[in-house]
Amino acid sequence: MQAPSNDRRRTPPGVPRNASGGGLTVRGEPAVIYAAIDLGTNNCRLMIATFANSQFRIVEAFSRIVRLGEGLAHSGRLHERAMDRALRALKICAEKIEKRGAARIRAVATQACRIAHNGREFIARVERETGLKLTIISPEEEAHLSVMGCASLLDAREVSPVARAALVMDVGGGSTELSWVELADETPAPAVSVAEAQSLAQHNALKITRRMPRPRYWISIPVGVVNLAERFPEPASGHTQAWFEAMIEDVSQTVRHFSDPETLRPHFDKGEAYIVGTSGAITSLAGMHLGLERYDRSRVDGLWMSHGHVQSVITRLLELGHEGRELEPCIGKDRADLVLAGAAILEAIQRLWPCQRFRVADRGLREGLLLSMVKRKTRRRRRRGPRPVATPVTA
The missing domain is CATH 3.30.420.40 (ATPase, nucleotide binding domain)
Structure with a gap:
C-alpha cells in the first residue's frame, strides 16, 4: 500500500535519520x-x-x-x-x-x-x-507472547518475601489469558531493576531480559471486556453492586475448575506471589488510582498496587456511574462501559488466587511480538553456527 504523498510525519526527537533520509x-x-x-x-x-x-x-x-x-x-x-x-x-x-x-x-x-x-x-x-x-x-501462543512482553516486570526479588510465582493476566476484548509462572526457576536474578524499568518506560524502550519466562500453566477463557459487558448491561436503576458481583461470579465459574496450577497455591498462601495485569481496563484503573489528569505510561507501567487499592478504585467507579466514568481522563467515552467489566475479571482472579500485591503492565502482546522476532533471528544464527574455515589446497 502506498503512503499518501503529503504524509510528512516527523521522526521523534533524539532519533536521527540516516544521510539518505530513508531510515533510522x-x-x-x-x-x-x-x-x-x-x-x-x-x-x-x-x-x-x-x-x-x-x-x-x-x-x-x-x-x-x-x-x-x-x-x-x-x-x-x-x-x-x-x-x-x-x-x-x-x-x-x-x-x-x-x-x-x-x-x-x-x-x-x-x-x-x-x-x-x-x-x-x-x-x-x-x-x-x-x-x-x-x-x-492460538490462545496458547497469545498467552506465551503476553508473558514474554511482560518479562521485565517478572522480578522475583521486588516483593518481600521474595516471590516464587506470578500470575500474568492479559484481559482482552473477547478472551482473557491467564499464565502461571514460576519465578524461582525462570528469573534467578533480577531481570530489570525498579529504577531501570522506570527509565525504560520514560524513554520508550523495551529491554530483552537474560531469560525469557515461559508459563508453566496457562488457560484462555472466552470472557473479555466486550462480550462480558454485552452479556451484563449496566442497570439503568443505578443498583450496580449486584450487577458487578454477577459479572465476578460469571468469570469465576470459567476459571475455578482449572486445577493444574494448584501446585503453586502454597506460594500464594505464603505471600510469595503476585499478579501482573495487562489491558486497557487495568491501566485505566491504575490511572484513576494515581489521580492522573492525563494518562502517563511512564507512571503506570510497572506500578505496584495492593488489593485494597484496586477495591477502592472499583468502589469509586461504581459510585460514578456511566456518565461520571466518561469524564474520567484515564477512561473516557470509549472505555466507560468496559472498565468495570475489566475490573470484574481482575477481582474474580484476585478472589480465586488471593495475593496482596498487584502489578500493572502497560505492555503485553505487541512487546512480545517484537521480542519474538529478535529471538527467532538469534535462534537462526545459533543453528547456523560459525562458517566453516576453508582449508587451502596444496600441490
Missing part, C-alpha cells in the same frame, strides 16, 4: 526497524521500534479502539461496521509501517477472528485492502 540510524549505523500489530476484539495496536544493544527503542506507537468483536457473541460473525472500523485503523498502521520503512513485520489477530465464522474472510480482505498479512494465533 543507531550510533551512526543503519538500524533494523521492526513493526508489531495486535488486532484484538476491542483494540488495534501498532508498535514500531529499532533494535540495538539488546534493547528496543520505540519510535512510534498507535492504538485505536475498533470493537471488532461488537455483537460477535450473539451472531457468531464479525459485523460489517466493526470490520470497517478495524480496516480504517489497519490502513493507518500500514501507512505508518511504510513511512518508517520497517523491514520486519509481525501482525496477528486474536479471539474475534479466531471464533468468527467469517474471521478468515476478513483476514483475506485485510490483505487485499492494506497489504498486511495477519496471522490468527
Whole structure:
C-alpha cells in the first residue's frame, strides 16, 4: 500500500535519520526497524521500534479502539461496521509501517477472528485492502507472547518475601489469558531493576531480559471486556453492586475448575506471589488510582498496587456511574462501559488466587511480538553456527 504523498510525519526527537533520509540510524549505523500489530476484539495496536544493544527503542506507537468483536457473541460473525472500523485503523498502521520503512513485520489477530465464522474472510480482505498479512494465533501462543512482553516486570526479588510465582493476566476484548509462572526457576536474578524499568518506560524502550519466562500453566477463557459487558448491561436503576458481583461470579465459574496450577497455591498462601495485569481496563484503573489528569505510561507501567487499592478504585467507579466514568481522563467515552467489566475479571482472579500485591503492565502482546522476532533471528544464527574455515589446497 502506498503512503499518501503529503504524509510528512516527523521522526521523534533524539532519533536521527540516516544521510539518505530513508531510515533510522543507531550510533551512526543503519538500524533494523521492526513493526508489531495486535488486532484484538476491542483494540488495534501498532508498535514500531529499532533494535540495538539488546534493547528496543520505540519510535512510534498507535492504538485505536475498533470493537471488532461488537455483537460477535450473539451472531457468531464479525459485523460489517466493526470490520470497517478495524480496516480504517489497519490502513493507518500500514501507512505508518511504510513511512518508517520497517523491514520486519509481525501482525496477528486474536479471539474475534479466531471464533468468527467469517474471521478468515476478513483476514483475506485485510490483505487485499492494506497489504498486511495477519496471522490468527492460538490462545496458547497469545498467552506465551503476553508473558514474554511482560518479562521485565517478572522480578522475583521486588516483593518481600521474595516471590516464587506470578500470575500474568492479559484481559482482552473477547478472551482473557491467564499464565502461571514460576519465578524461582525462570528469573534467578533480577531481570530489570525498579529504577531501570522506570527509565525504560520514560524513554520508550523495551529491554530483552537474560531469560525469557515461559508459563508453566496457562488457560484462555472466552470472557473479555466486550462480550462480558454485552452479556451484563449496566442497570439503568443505578443498583450496580449486584450487577458487578454477577459479572465476578460469571468469570469465576470459567476459571475455578482449572486445577493444574494448584501446585503453586502454597506460594500464594505464603505471600510469595503476585499478579501482573495487562489491558486497557487495568491501566485505566491504575490511572484513576494515581489521580492522573492525563494518562502517563511512564507512571503506570510497572506500578505496584495492593488489593485494597484496586477495591477502592472499583468502589469509586461504581459510585460514578456511566456518565461520571466518561469524564474520567484515564477512561473516557470509549472505555466507560468496559472498565468495570475489566475490573470484574481482575477481582474474580484476585478472589480465586488471593495475593496482596498487584502489578500493572502497560505492555503485553505487541512487546512480545517484537521480542519474538529478535529471538527467532538469534535462534537462526545459533543453528547456523560459525562458517566453516576453508582449508587451502596444496600441490
